[in-house]
Amino acid sequence: xxxxxxxxxxxxxxxxxxxxxxxxxxxxxxxxxxxxxxxxxxxxxxxxxxxxxxxxxxxxxxxxxxxxxxxxxxxxxxxxxxxxxxxxxxxxxxxxxxxxxxxxxxxxxxxxxxxxxxxxxxxxxxxxxxxxxxxx
Ligand code: THU
Numbered sequence: 248x249x250x251x252x253x254x255x256x257x258x259x260x261x262x263x264x265x266x267x268x269x270x271x272x273x274x275x276x277x278x279x280x281x282x283x284x285x286x287x288x289x290x291x292x293x294x295x296x297x298x299x300x301x302x303x304x305x306x307x308x309x310x311x312x313x314x315x316x317x318x319x320x321x322x323x324x325x326x327x328x329x330x331x332x333x334x335x336x337x338x339x340x341x342x343x344x345x346x347x348x349x350x351x352x353x354x355x356x357x358x359x360x361x362x363x364x365x366x367x368x369x370x371x372x373x374x375x376x377x378x379x380x381x382x383x
């Protein structure tokens with residue numbers, strides 16, 4: 248069982264928050280996660296004049312994870328511009344689920360929770376595997 252240094256993850260999320268590009272909402276978001284091999288990956292939101300194509304902080308973090316060699320996420324935290332904990336939006340819970348180690352932990356408004364608690368009965372890779380298997 249990995250011990251999670253939540254203070255270090257929070258600090259990485261705050262550092263990432265400072266890099267946010269959020270000129271439209273003025274709402275900077277930073278997030279950070281611990282990987283199963285001990286790395287810390289982070290991300291910030293990147294907005295766009297075409298509002299709908301804005302990238303959430305989790306998008307940039309997951310891209311950094313994949314581009315940095317991949318791996319699974321074991322613990323995650325997300326903060327606003329005051330360093331207060333934020334819940335990932337619904338879409339980003341799905342993004343996190345795809346790359347989560349079993350039982351991935353998240354810092355939430357109601358304490359530490361698992362990915363399965365914040366995205367129950369998730370649609371994911373095994374859903375597609377099962378469908379393909381039932382088809383053949
Ligand atoms: N945002 C994130 O970066 N992550 C979330 O999980 C929720 C929302 C960003 C998107 C947008 O740039 C700003 O917060 C306001 O919605």
